[in-house]
Amino acid sequence: MGFSSGLSGLNAASKDLDVVGNNVANAATVGFKQGQAQFADIYANSLYGAGNNTIGIGTKVSTVAQQFTQGDITVTNRQLDLAISGNGFFRVSNNGAVSYTRAGQFQLDKNGYIVTANADRLTGYLANGAGIINSVSPVDLKIPTGDLAPLATTSITGQFNLDSRSSTIVQATTPFNLTDPTTYTNGTSLKVFDSLGNSHDVNLYFVNRGAGSWDVYASLDGTTQIGAGPVTTMTFNTSGGLTAGGGPIAMPAVVYGNGAANGALSLNLGGTTQFGNTYSPNTLSQNGYTSGRLTGFTFGSDGTIQGTYSNSQTIVLGQVALANFNNVQGLIPGGNNLWQESADSGIPIVGVPGGTNLGKLQAGATEASNVDLTAELVHMITAQRNYQANAQTIKTQDQLMQTMVNM
Structure with a gap:
């Protein structure tokens, strides 16, 4: 029995050293989770049950438990490096075969997919052209390379102070003429866009008609008046507050030409306001833009991918998906920093970063291996001592047997 006990101890200590060696070898592997050899004693089975004085026959490695503790977050400042702070795994796909990883070192392939070094594609939820995410089923994440389609201007918003001290212009004697600055009090201009993304100037002209009344005229590109008369007439009370004509006002149709749709x-x-102060445009904006090309993208802590375009627009392109399991110890290591689900792990619970039992993302960073190198080196010494002690057990048993043979 001594030989078998010592031999089982040698095997167990050897496997313990194998686990330690694997941990040490992966101390610099991004997203690696260390293993721990766990042992169980062995007793011989008896037909009538074991007695109180039963002596064990050795030990065995019952399992190698994975330690899914959080690794340190290391800042890399690399755009496609992602780290999970908290629970969860990146969900990656290779020709439909889904795996899970904590290693967030990604890159773009030639087709625009976000992939690992082994060409596994990161999965998540894609957004439509309006930036609305379809979060029904995760798909391979792809960064679009096409131009962002233009958006025709439909709304102009402005806020001004019109100087109450300015002279009154009488319509009957001085009718409005967009080419004659003496026929209007003040004016301003802003860029708008047609359905093809071409830019145009819409000019607004303010004419003081006296008694708190101002006519507002508009023109396209400074040459064509929009509508036959004023697009609105604003009236103000004696405190300078706007009482009527502020809108929203539907302006007469704008004919852009050049194949673009007419603007509404x-x-x-x-x-x-109408205060006794200098005329000033306080705010002036419109909701259209020209076409644009992708110049970059960023990841949010909730996994959203924001694309930045050459036309100064930012649009949501998609969102990274994370997965978690009821029993992460049941995951099967598959190499290349990947795990596969099993019957023991349970089915994956897929969601977005920051969701229930899912960590948040940190962009420009990676999660380091959770191996404590100092502790592993100490453990290595302990495992070596165990191996030597079991070898000594076999040696002593051999000496006893030799003594009996020589009697």
Whole structure:
């Protein structure tokens, strides 16, 4: 019995050293989770049950438990490096075969997919052209390379202060003429866009008609008046507050030409004032933009991918998906920093970063291996001593047997 006990101890200590060696070898592997050899004693089975004085016959490695503790977050400042702070795994796909990883060192392949070094594609939820995410079923994440389609301007919003001290211009004697600055009090201009993404200037002209009344005219590109008369008439009370005509106002149709659709513009001048102060445009904006090309993208802590375009627009391109399991110890290591689900792990619970029992993402960073190198080296010494002690057990048993043979 001594030989078998010592031999089992040698095997167990050897496997313990194998686990330690694997941990040490992967101390610098991003996203690696260390293993721990766990042992169980062995007793011989008896037909009538074991007595109180039963002596064990050795030990065995019952399992190698994975330690899914959080590794240190290391900042890399690399755009496609991602680290999970908390629970969960990246979900990656290779021709439909899904695996899971904590190693967030990604890159773009030639087709625009976000992939690992082994060409496994990161999965998540894609967004439509309006930036709305379809979170029904995760798919391979792909960064679009096409141009962002233009958006025709439909709304103009402005807020001004019109100087109550300015001279009154009488319509009957001085009718409005966009080419004659003496026929209007003040003016301003802003860029708008047609359905093809071409830019145009819409000019607004303010004419003081006296008694707190101001006519507002508009023109396209400074040459064509929009509508036959004023697009709105604003009136103000004696405190300088706007009482009528601020909008939103549906302006007459704008004919852009050059194959673009006619524009239907809405004008909103709410909040405009008439104080005894210098004329000033406080805010002026519109909701259209020209076409643009992708210049970069960033990841949010919730996994959203924000694309930045050459036309100064930012649009949500998609969102990274994470997965977690009821029993992460049941995951099967598959090499290349990957795990596969099993019957013991349970089915994956897929969601977005920051969701229930799922950690948040940190972009420009990776999760280091959770191996404590100092502890592993101490453990290595202990495992070596165990191996030597079991070898000594076999040696002593051999000496006893030799003594009996020589009697």
